[in-house]
Amino acid sequence: VTDLTTLERIPRTLAYAAGSLVLLDQRRLPGERTEVRCTTAAETAAAIRDMAVRGAPAIGVAAAYGVVLEARAAAARASAGAADVVAAATAAAAILARARPTAVNLAAALERMRAAAAHAAGAGANAGEVARRLEDEARALEAFEVEASRTMGRLAAAMLPERARVVVHCNAGALATVERGTALAAVYELYEHDRLAAVYVDETRPRLQGSRLTAYELTRAGVPFTLIVDSLAATLMRRGEVDAVLVGADRIARNGDVANKVGTYALAVACAHHGVPLLVVAPTTTIDLDAADGDAIPIEERDPQELTVAGGERVAPEGVHARNPAFDVTPAHLVHALVTERGVVSPVDAAGIARVAGTR
Amino acid sequence: VTDLTTLERIPRTLAYAAGSLVLLDQRRLPGERTEVRCTTAAETAAAIRDMAVRGAPAIGVAAAYGVVLEARAAAARASAGAADVVAAATAAAAILARARPTAVNLAAALERMRAAAAHAAGAGANAGEVARRLEDEARALEAFEVEASRTMGRLAAAMLPERARVVVHCNAGALATVERGTALAAVYELYEHDRLAAVYVDETRPRLQGSRLTAYELTRAGVPFTLIVDSLAATLMRRGEVDAVLVGADRIARNGDVANKVGTYALAVACAHHGVPLLVVAPTTTIDLDAADGDAIPIEERDPQELTVAGGERVAPEGVHARNPAFDVTPAHLVHALVTERGVVSPVDAAGIARVAGTR
Numbered sequence: 048v049t050d051l052t053t054l055e056r057i058p059r060t061l062a063y064a065a066g067s068l069v070l071l072d073q074r075r076l077p078g079e080r081t082e083v084r085c086t087t088a089a090e091t092a093a094a095i096r097d098m099a100v101r102g103a104p105a106i107g108v109a110a111a112y113g114v115v116l117e118a119r120a121a122a123a124r125a126s127a128g129a130a131d132v133v134a135a136a137t138a139a140a141a142i143l144a145r146a147r148p149t150a151v152n153l154a155a156a157l158e159r160m161r162a163a164a165a166h167a168a169g170a171g172a173n174a175g176e177v178a179r180r181l182e183d184e185a186r187a188l189e190a191f192e193v194e195a196s197r198t199m200g201r202l203a204a205a206m207l208p209e210r211a212r213v214v215v216h217c218n219a220g221a222l223a224t225v226e227r228g229t230a231l232a233a234v235y236e237l238y239e240h241d242r243l244a245a246v247y248v249d250e251t252r253p254r255l256q257g258s259r260l261t262a263y264e265l266t267r268a269g270v271p272f273t274l275i276v277d278s279l280a281a282t283l284m285r286r287g288e289v290d291a292v293l294v295g296a297d298r299i300a301r302n303g304d305v306a307n308k309v310g311t312y313a314l315a316v317a318c319a320h321h322g323v324p325l326l327v328v329a330p331t332t333t334i335d336l337d338a339a340d341g342d343a344i345p346i347e348e349r350d351p352q353e354l355t356v357a358g359g360e361r362v363a364p365e366g367v368h369a370r371n372p373a374f375d376v377t378p379a380h381l382v383h384a385l386v387t388e389r390g391v392v393s394p395v396d397a398a399g400i401a402r403v404a405g406t407r
Numbered sequence: 408v409t410d411l412t413t414l415e416r417i418p419r420t421l422a423y424a425a426g427s428l429v430l431l432d433q434r435r436l437p438g439e440r441t442e443v444r445c446t447t448a449a450e451t452a453a454a455i456r457d458m459a460v461r462g463a464p465a466i467g468v469a470a471a472y473g474v475v476l477e478a479r480a481a482a483a484r485a486s487a488g489a490a491d492v493v494a495a496a497t498a499a500a501a502i503l504a505r506a507r508p509t510a511v512n513l514a515a516a517l518e519r520m521r522a523a524a525a526h527a528a529g530a531g532a533n534a535g536e537v538a539r540r541l542e543d544e545a546r547a548l549e550a551f552e553v554e555a556s557r558t559m560g561r562l563a564a565a566m567l568p569e570r571a572r573v574v575v576h577c578n579a580g581a582l583a584t585v586e587r588g589t590a591l592a593a594v595y596e597l598y599e600h601d602r603l604a605a606v607y608v609d610e611t612r613p614r615l616q617g618s619r620l621t622a623y624e625l626t627r628a629g630v631p632f633t634l635i636v637d638s639l640a641a642t643l644m645r646r647g648e649v650d651a652v653l654v655g656a657d658r659i660a661r662n663g664d665v666a667n668k669v670g671t672y673a674l675a676v677a678c679a680h681h682g683v684p685l686l687v688v689a690p691t692t693t694i695d696l697d698a699a700d701g702d703a704i705p706i707e708e709r710d711p712q713e714l715t716v717a718g719g720e721r722v723a724p725e726g727v728h729a730r731n732p733a734f735d736v737t738p739a740h741l742v743h744a745l746v747t748e749r750g751v752v753s754p755v756d757a758a759g760i761a762r763v764a765g766t767r
Contacts, residue, residue, distance in 0.1 A: 077724045245729075249716060250611060250723075252636040258714060258723040266724045274714050274729040276612040277638045278670030282735045285672065310638030312645065313673060316680045354610060354618060354634050358718025363610075363618040364437045364626045369634040370607075375642045 057221045057235070060105045061112070063185065066119055067136035068112040070100045073222055077263040088113040088119075088139035095146035095153070098254070102223020103297045103333055104192045107152030110143040111361045113183035114160040115178070129168040132177040136164040140252055149306055149374050151298040151335040170378045192225045195330040195388035200232030203328050203386045204242065204295065211290045212239055212245040214280045217308035218260035219295030219328065229328040230293035231261065233386075248287070249277045251308060253353040253371065277310050281317040289323050291383075296329035303379030303395035304341030305329075309372055315381040321333045324383035327395075331387045334404040341376035349373050350405065416627045417581045417595070420465045421472070423545065426479055428472040430460045433582055447480075448473040448499035455506035455513070458614070461584020463657045463693055464552045467512030470503040471545035474520040475538070482538035484490045488527040492537040496524040509610065509666055509734050511658040511695040545561070555690040555748035556752055560565040560592030563653065563688050563746040564602065571597055571650045572605040574640045577668035579621035579655030579688065589688040590653035593746075607649070611668060613713040613731065641677035645713050649683050651743075656689035663739030663755035664701030667691075669732055675741040684743035687755075691747045694755045694764040701736035709733050718726045754761045 062069045068085040074097070075081050076341050083099045085091040091113030092101050100109045114136050121127055121135035131146050138159040160181060167180040192303060207213070213234065217223075220231030227235055237243040248265065251257035258274055265272045275283070298306045305311070305327050318325040338344050351369035355362060363369075384393035385400075392399035422429045426447040428713030434457070443459045445451040454460050460469045469654050474496050481487055481495035481528065483684050500517040507513060520541060527540040562721030567573070577583075587595055597603040608625065611617035618634055625632045634644070643649050652674050658666045665671070665687050678685040711729035715722060723729075744753035745760075752759035 078721060250612065252610065252638065253715070255722050258727075262723045262727050266727065272728065274711070274727050276669060276714065276731070277636075278612065278673040279730065279732070279735070281673035281676050282669070282732075309636060309642070310676055313638040313641035313677060317673060317676050320676045320680060350735050351634070354636065356718075357615070358716075358720030358722070360718030361438060362615050362718070363622045363634055367618075367622050367626065367634050368632065370639065371636070372639070372642075375639070 056269065057226060058264060059226050060100060060222055060224065061109055063112045063115070066116065068109065068116060069395045070094055070109065071222070072099045072256055073101060073260060074099055076259055085113065086116060086224055088117045091116065092143045092146040095143070100157055102218065103150035103152040103295065104224040104229070104330060105222070106150055107156035107332060108185070108189045108192055109155045110153050111160050111188050113143045114139045114157065115182050115185045118164065118178040118181045122174040124225060126137055127174040127176050129172055129177045132165045132174045133168045135240040136181060137161060147347060149297045149347045152332050155332050156188055159188065188245070188249070189225055192330065196224050196227035196229065196232045198388040199229055199271065199328050199330065200227060200236040200388050202391055203233035203326055204236040204354065206326065206384060206386070206391065207237065210244040212288055214247045214283065214289050214292045215250065215261060216249050216257065216294045216310055217251045218256040218264070220264045222260045222264055223295060229295040229330070231264065233267065233293055234270065235311060243270070246272045247275050247283060248272045249275050249280055250309060252277055256308070271319050280314055284317055284323050291324045291326055292318050293326050293328055296327050296333045297374055298338065298344050299329060299334045299385065299400065300338040300340045300344060301336050301400055302340045302397045303385065303400050305377045305379070305380065305382060306341060306344040306346065306374045307377065309375045312375040312377045315377040319381050325381060326384050326386055327382050328386045331389055331404050334400060337406055341378065344376060347373040411708065416629065417586060418624060418627060419586050420460060420582055421469055421585065423475070426476065426493045428469065428476060429724040430454055430469065431582070432459045433461060433620060434459055436619055445473065446476060448502045451476065452503045452506040455503070455697065457623050461509035462578065463512040463655065464584040464589065464690060465582070466507065466510055467516035467692060468545070468549045468552055468585055470513050471516045471520050471548050473503045474499045474517065475542050475545045478524065478538040479592045482534040487534040489532055489534050489537045492534045493524045493528045496541060497521060507707060509657045509707045512692050515692050519548065519559045520544055537681065549585055552690065554586050556584050556587035556589065556592045558748040559589055559688050559690065559746050560587060560596040562684055562751055563590070563593035564596040566686065566744060566746070567597065568650050569602060570604040571602055572648055573647055574607045574609065574643065574652045574674070575621060576609050576652070576654045576670055576674055577611045578616040578624070580621055580624045582620045582624055583655060589655040589690070591612045591624065593653055593688060594630065595628065603630070606632045607635050607640065607643060608632045609635050609640055609670070611670060612637055616668070640674055644677055644681040644683050651684045651686055653688055656687050656693045657734055658698065658704050659689060659694045659760065660698040660700045660704060661696050661760055662700045662757045663742065663745065663760050665737045665739070665742060666701060666704040666706065667737065670736045672735040672737045679741050685741060686744050686746055687742050688746045691749055691764050694760060696764055701738065704736060707733045
């Protein structure tokens with residue numbers, strides 16, 4: 048039943064080839080479809096920090112390629128040894144790790160790259176071999192995220208009614224991953240099997256990832272949707288028009304608490320009030336076993352201008368005080384199920400999290 | 408303790424004098440402080456429809472003066488009789504009634520004006536006397552709303568802790584009334600008595616009445632506040648940082664259901680989940696005894712462009728489908744108290760509503 052023409056029209060977030068990482072510049076969407084080309088770790092870190100690329104799985108893969116860029120450059124220098132490539136990769140990882148604090152995929156991808164470099168060098172690889180090993184590792188992470196998207200889409204869709212009406216928050220789609228997405232992978236799956244009765248895309252203040260990115264993605268893919276303000280979702284639930292809310296995650300603590308785009312918690316509370324299931328769809332790379340609970344997850348505070356300026360126009364008086372956390376924390380008990388590429392965790396608790404993450 | 412200098416810096420929404428109604432153009436705030444001058448009912452209706460003036464109490468008073476403008480013009484015509492003035496007032500009311508559907512204050516003010524005209528003509532007044540009677544009636548409504556604001560502010564503040572941290576939604580301030588406001592009147596009252604520990608102003612998508620208008624008002628008045636996205640309020644409640652949520656109302660049904668700015672219901676659900684009281688602060692002119700419950704209240708659906716264009720910039724792809732109701736309905740049982748100029752109703756139910764509205 049899979050409709051490949053639809054699939055091909057879903058945008059791809061990034062592409063790596065021979066010493067350069069090309070990113071679809073998400074800040075310009077939907078108005079302009081332009082690319083950012085990164086040839087250094089610093090450029091890649093800037094693209095992550097400034098949100099040319101965003102979404103936990105996507106920034107993990109982008110960061111991995113950021114390490115590859117420096118490893119490759121180091122290996123190309125005359126007289127470079129394996130240790131020089133490892134040092135370059137380690138320095139690159141340090142730059143990239145600081146780009147954004149909340150998504151754990153970034154730190155996890157960098158740790159994976161550091162370990163791969165050290166292992167290759169320890170096994171006697173030369174400079175070029177270490178660099179190639181890192182490129183293989185980044186490609187493996189990319190392939191993992193693509194495959195994980197497919198699996199999560201199928202598993203989440205299987206939990207929904209035959210004809211499903213869902214709310215999605217932020218962009219947990221192709222533009223947040225490499226392709227298809229996490230929560231939005233389920234929407235694509237439903238659509239391809241003629242099971243999607245309605246998808247409500249909330250605009251996702253303050254950066255409008257819903258109206259800018261999810262709307263762009265679904266429009267390209269030909270999937271009909273309805274745009275709403277974030278605060279309308281509760282009313283749609285009250286009217287019985289929502290079967291489930293689907294979100295991604297930026298970091299999941301050991302006890303199942305979920306850090307995700309600000310507004311997720313308000314949706315979780317509305318779900319609890321109306322008996323609507325909240326499904327968190329996220330790969331196991333999003334789980335941070337070092338974080339005991341949501342309180343241990345660092346929450347990025349962003350520029351208040353995201354609230355006070357809209358489309359270049361000042362909407363609030365100069366100098367107003369604002370609080371602008373990019374993420375919030377939803378306690379595990381409000382999450383009906385966590386859908387990972389390794390299976391569904393429900394109820395969401397420490398035992399369930401350990402089951403899918405434990406042997407990673 | 409009252410700080411009159413602060414008071415004087417709170418903007419005034421409208422002023423009527425000798426055949427013209429001057430409105431502060433709220434669409435241009437906070438960038439420009441300009442006025443709209445109305446000399447006909449049609450101009451007044453356009454100002455209400457296009458939201459140069461908004462807020463249930465304010466549009467009621469503006470509409471009353473819209474009737475005065477036509478009555479005065481009719482009375483000035485040579486050979487005009489009382490019946491001509493009544494006819495002009497009735498025609499004006501018909502135009503004004505269609506300007507916006509949800510706020511009942513508009514319909515109630517127009518009914519009051521129609522009744523005053525008919526009563527004066529029936530009592531033998533001449534054309535000029537009928538017109539003057541209507542001007543008196545509009546001024547009385549304006550004075551009522553000003554006095555009601557003061558009373559509601561005092562009553563609502565009395566229900567809050569000695570040092571209170573509150574969330575306000577939309578603009579239920581001076582700019583929604585004639586001065587001071589409904590929910591925001593309580594904030595001014597707290598501030599003047601050094602009882603305001605924190606006020607969180609949510610931006611109020613899609614039209615940003617919080618960041619554009621409430622932030623403007625509070626900045627002018629010198630009241631410190633913190634701007635947040637609508638969806639952050641639930642997280643602030645989870646952290647124990649909110650003592651109450653204060654909102655206004657556009658129409659209150661006989662059973663206590665409240666129609667107010669979209670997003671109110673989501674806040675009400677978050678309040679219920681966290682045990683935070685939701686106070687609806689609204690004059691009894693907002694009560695519609697003809698509406699049995701929230702389902703009987705017409706909800707205005709506005710242009711989807713309010714979601715798809717920000718500051719002149721298109722943020723969602725062309726042609727997307729959107730649902731954009733301006734208001735939502737909060738069931739009475741989620742409202743901790745209704746604060747009116749005639750006293751506090753709590754619990755909010757048909758008996759309580761009848762008590763404050765019954766003898767109106």
